[in-house]
Amino acid sequence: MTFPDAPQATAHAKINLFLHITGRRDDGYHLLDSLAVFAGAADRITLEGPADTMSLTIDGPFGQGLEADDQNLVLRAARALQAKAGTAFNGLTESFRLKLEKNLPVSSGIGGGSADAAGTLRLLAREWNADQATLFPIAEKLGADVPVCIAQRPARMQGIGEILAPAPVLPDAGLLLVNPGVGVSTPEVFRAFAAGGGITERPQAFLPTRWDSAEAMVADLNATTNDLQAPALSQCPVIGTVLASIGSLPECLLARMSGSGATCFGIFPNPDSAKNAARILNEQSARLNWWTWAGGFHHTGSST
Numbered sequence: 249m250t251f252p253d254a255p256q257a258t259a260h261a262k263i264n265l266f267l268h269i270t271g272r273r274d275d276g277y278h279l280l281d282s283l284a285v286f287a288g289a290a291d292r293i294t295l296e297g298p299a300d301t302m303s304l305t306i307d308g309p310f311g312q313g314l315e316a317d318d319q320n321l322v323l324r325a326a327r328a329l330q331a332k333a334g335t336a337f338n339g340l341t342e343s344f345r346l347k348l349e350k351n352l353p354v355s356s357g358i359g360g361g362s363a364d365a366a367g368t369l370r371l372l373a374r375e376w377n378a379d380q381a382t383l384f385p386i387a388e389k390l391g392a393d394v395p396v397c398i399a400q401r402p403a404r405m406q407g408i409g410e411i412l413a414p415a416p417v418l419p420d421a422g423l424l425l426v427n428p429g430v431g432v433s434t435p436e437v438f439r440a441f442a443a444g445g446g447i448t449e450r451p452q453a454f455l456p457t458r459w460d461s462a463e464a465m466v467a468d469l470n471a472t473t474n475d476l477q478a479p480a481l482s483q484c485p486v487i488g489t490v491l492a493s494i495g496s497l498p499e500c501l502l503a504r505m506s507g508s509g510a511t512c513f514g515i516f517p518n519p520d521s522a523k524n525a526a527r528i529l530n531e532q533s534a535r536l537n538w539w540t541w542a543g544g545f546h547h548t549g550s551s552t
């Protein structure tokens with residue numbers, strides 16, 4: 249039972265519309281150039297309490313595959329901010345019962361865990377009157393995708409994910425997400441990328457200040473790739489089936505994998521055409537039990 253006025257945060261799925269690997273640091277992390285956008289599909293985090301200690305319970309359609317243990321990114325984020333808050337803010341750092349409604353597939357290339365960590369940081373920063381700027385150093389330590397998930401707005405990600413620059417203003421395009429129900433290990437995909445020949449030298453992708461239509465956006469995206477798509481596909485061949493299924497749907501303008509996979513996305517002229525495509529795909533793949541979501545972007549404008 250969640251109290252109606254309990255503080256809540258929605259943690260939206262992060263989609264990489266393109267993902268170029270541009271280098272590799274001595275610590276093994278890869279340097280990226282990527283356009284990160286957010287979908288309406290989201291997890292939800294709720295604070296209840298105060299309580300004696302931080303605790304976590306998980307429900308929702310993808311909750312059963314996830315442990316509510318010390319490694320969970322929700323608890324790791326809460327404890328990291330509490331440790332900082334204990335010294336930096338006014339010392340007011342009461343603990344809470346954290347509740348996670350897990351609606352996003354796990355290890356699926358859409359930054360679900362990263363979004364949950366960022367949502368937890370936003371919630372507790374509000375409770376403890378911490379400035380959002382103090383969240384970024386903590387976010388970077390929690391994971392490469394966590395910084396971009398703090399604002400959950402379109403951003404051009406560089407560095408290992410901590411350098412955020414303004415993205416083009418997005419059109420009112422339709423987005424279809426499809427996950428085949430297979431978890432993919434992000435480190436494994438990066439290793440397969442390095443083993444498969446690694447970095448392709450190329451000029452930096454051109455991005456305008458705005459796209460006025462889905463067609464104009466896809467015309468620019470066609471000059472980009474997701475460099476992790478081929479390595480992920482070699483480890484998880486069903487990704488190829490998902491991409492072909494999306495690409496064959498009416499009005500699909502682009503089919504591509506997000507992040508390190510296995511979730512793939514389709515771009516459509518508008519949200520209604522994406523929802524129509526989802527209905528057709530759900531009928532076609534009913535026996536495969538794929539997860540799908542269709543709608544529009546969560547935000548079309550940057551915050552950076």
Ligand SMILES: C[C@](O)(CO)[C@H](O)COP(=O)(O)OP(=O)(O)OC[C@H]1O[C@@H](n2ccc(N)nc2=O)[C@H](O)[C@@H]1O
Binds near residue numbers: 279357507508
């Ligand atoms: C693929 C992306 O999702 C694109 O947004 C991110 O780069 C991955 O972000 P993430 O899942 O938060 O990644 P982390 O949990 O920080 O790192 C998992 C592992 O992925 C590899 N990794 C991750 C990010 C990065 N820029 N280079 C890497 O090589 C490293 O082996 C790392 O140990």
Ligand SMILES: Nc1ncnc2c1ncn2[C@@H]1O[C@H](COP(=O)(O)OP(=O)(O)OP(=O)(O)O)[C@@H](O)[C@H]1O
Binds near residue numbers: 353358360
């Ligand atoms: N609250 C959480 N939700 C999802 N995964 C979590 C969570 N806490 C810890 N994890 C772990 O984090 C890893 C996945 O993190 P996340 O969901 O951010 O990556 P992803 O879905 O592979 O996205 P990407 O490939 O874009 O980084 C899994 O190994 C999972 O066990």
